[in-house]
Amino acid sequence: MFRVSVVALQLIELCVSSVVHLLYGFYIFSSAVAGDLSLALNDFIFRSNTEPSIRDEQFGDNDLPPIVLVHGIFGFGKGRLGGLSYFAGAEKKDEKVLVPDLGSLTSIYDRARELFYYLKGGQVDYGEEHSKACGHTQFGRLYELGHYPQWDEDHPIHFVGHSAGAQVIRVLQQMLADKAFRGYENTSENWVLSVTSLSGAFNGTTRAYLDGMQPEDGKSMKSICLLQLLRFGVIIYDWMDIPFLKYYYNFGFDHYNMSWKKAGIWGLVDLLLGNSGPFASGDWILPDLTIQGSLRLNSHLNTFPSTYYFSYATKRTRNFLGYTVPSNVLGIHPLLFIRVLQMCQWRHPPDVSPPFKGYRDEDWWDNDGALNTVSMTHPRLPVEHPSRFVVEDSECQPLQPGIWYYKVVEGDHILFIVNRERAGVQFDLIYDSIFERCRKHVFRKIPTMPDHVQ
Numbered sequence: 357m358f359r360v361s362v363v364a365l366q367l368i369e370l371c372v373s374s375v376v377h378l379l380y381g382f383y384i385f386s387s388a389v390a391g392d393l394s395l396a397l398n399d400f401i402f403r404s405n406t407e408p409s410i411r412d413e414q415f416g417d418n419d420l421p422p423i424v425l426v427h428g429i430f431g432f433g434k435g436r437l438g439g440l441s442y443f444a445g446a447e448k449k450d451e452k453v454l455v456p457d458l459g460s461l462t463s464i465y466d467r468a469r470e471l472f473y474y475l476k477g478g479q480v481d482y483g484e485e486h487s488k489a490c491g492h493t494q495f496g497r498l499y500e501l502g503h504y505p506q507w508d509e510d511h512p513i514h515f516v517g518h519s520a521g522a523q524v525i526r527v528l529q530q531m532l533a534d535k536a537f538r539g540y541e542n543t544s545e546n547w548v549l550s551v552t553s554l555s556g557a558f559n560g561t562t563r564a565y566l567d568g569m570q571p572e573d574g575k576s577m578k579s580i581c582l583l584q585l586l587r588f589g590v591i592i593y594d595w596m597d598i599p600f601l602k603y604y605y606n607f608g609f610d611h612y613n614m615s616w617k618k619a620g621i622w623g624l625v626d627l628l629l630g631n632s633g634p635f636a637s638g639d640w641i642l643p644d645l646t647i648q649g650s651l652r653l654n655s656h657l658n659t660f661p662s663t664y665y666f667s668y669a670t671k672r673t674r675n676f677l678g679y680t681v682p683s684n685v686l687g688i689h690p691l692l693f694i695r696v697l698q699m700c701q702w703r704h705p706p707d708v709s710p711p712f713k714g715y716r717d718e719d720w721w722d723n724d725g726a727l728n729t730v731s732m733t734h735p736r737l738p739v740e741h742p743s744r745f746v747v748e749d750s751e752c753q754p755l756q757p758g759i760w761y762y763k764v765v766e767g768d769h770i771l772f773i774v775n776r777e778r779a780g781v782q783f784d785l786i787y788d789s790i791f792e793r794c795r796k797h798v799f800r801k802i803p804t805m806p807d808h809v810q
Contacts, residue, residue, distance in 0.1 A: 424454045425521075426525055429641050430461070444772075444773055444776035449787055456470075461641050467524045521556075522554070522558065553666065555769050557650070561731055569642055574648030587635045594612075659735065670771055673723060680718075681697075682697055696723060696724070742758060755798060
């Protein structure tokens with residue numbers, strides 16, 4: 357009986373992995389991480405069947421601020437996907453690192469709210485006005501104990517965000533500045549010590565239109581497209597509400613009550629027809645990743661004078677005889693290569709108004725297979741924020757807050773995540789420089805650090 361149960365468990369794990377891979381296939385990670393995930397899944401199936409904990413450590417009150425790694429779209433935190441590390445083990449480079457598990461497809465706004473309560477503790481409050489407008493419950497997951505409850509202006513945090521995770525951090529910082537959390541009247545932008553972006557989605561991506569978002573408004577989807585298949589799959593997955601599957605991987609829409617227990621058959625029909633749920637209200641990640649959606653977000657976001665900002669933009673293209681083409685074919689995952697090529701050739705529909713004044717297709721051709729390089733360097737739209745291009749870290753010493761220091765790195769969109777071996781020595785060089793910067797060069801008061809990081 358026990359052996360049959362183990363076999364059944366393994367089959368379930370293989371099935372859910374296939375579902376996740378299929379859904380990834382409709383956006384960034386698709387086949388780009390299929391082989392990488394299969395290796396980790398194989399390790400998971402044949403290791404001990406002890407259930408992993410998805411709770412990170414809680415840190416005591418000392419002068420060394422934690423570094424919080426924030427995943428991007430389709431991402432996951434510690435303990436999901438059988439213990440696979442989204443950041444490919446980078447969190448092991450320092451003793452005070454947190455890797456929160458946020459909604460993988462929820463909106464930037466919802467994820468920023470979740471991140472706050474993950475750190476401070478308490479039940480996630482999405483806000484009454486927002487919840488009513490979007491048609492979901494006001495309260496979400498409960499964190500009985502925050503992972504860094506002492507977080508405040510005297511105990512600020514370093515944040516590192518990949519892809520959409522970088523925008524989540526910016527929105528969270530603005531919420532802190534606006535004192536947007538009920539019961540926390542003392543928040544400020546100075547709760548954030550530094551922001552580091554890895555292939556950050558600051559200004560949107562033309563990839564969103566290729567996958568099915570309407571270039572007319574950046575909010576709605578085309579009737580027939582990959583994103584419609586994604587929508588269908590996510591609704592079915594959440595409606596089935598199988599506890600083991602949701603524990604293994606969760607898209608983050610629990611506050612929409614889409615399970616069969618609460619929605620029923622007619623609720624499922626309503627969801628699939630697009631009359632209810634996150635895809636009907638637009639309260640999910642893709643509208644935030646269009647150029648128009650980023651403009652809407654950025655119009656309310658500031659770069660603050662006491663925070664340090666860094667950005668690594670990735671690029672897998674080059675100019676050849678006047679054309680933008682994929683570079684270093686062997687360095688791009690075989691199926692991510694197709695997306696690099698498509699984005700090189702993107703043309704905004706001539707019968708549709710451009711997303712902003714001064715838009716030019718050629719500015720958006722350089723890309724990493726998921727985001728346009730011009731979008732990743734620093735916030736540019738609707739107003740360009742202070743920035744400085746750097747080649748060597750020594751060029752920007754001593755560091756100044758309130759400026760986006762940015763580098764352009766040769767690599768595709770998954771250079772910093774999932775598969776450390778694939779990135780090679782570049783992975784360690786980049787993460788080592790990030791952690792060293794956080795520990796040695798970025799502070800408002802001189803910290804007391806352990807000997808091994810001095």
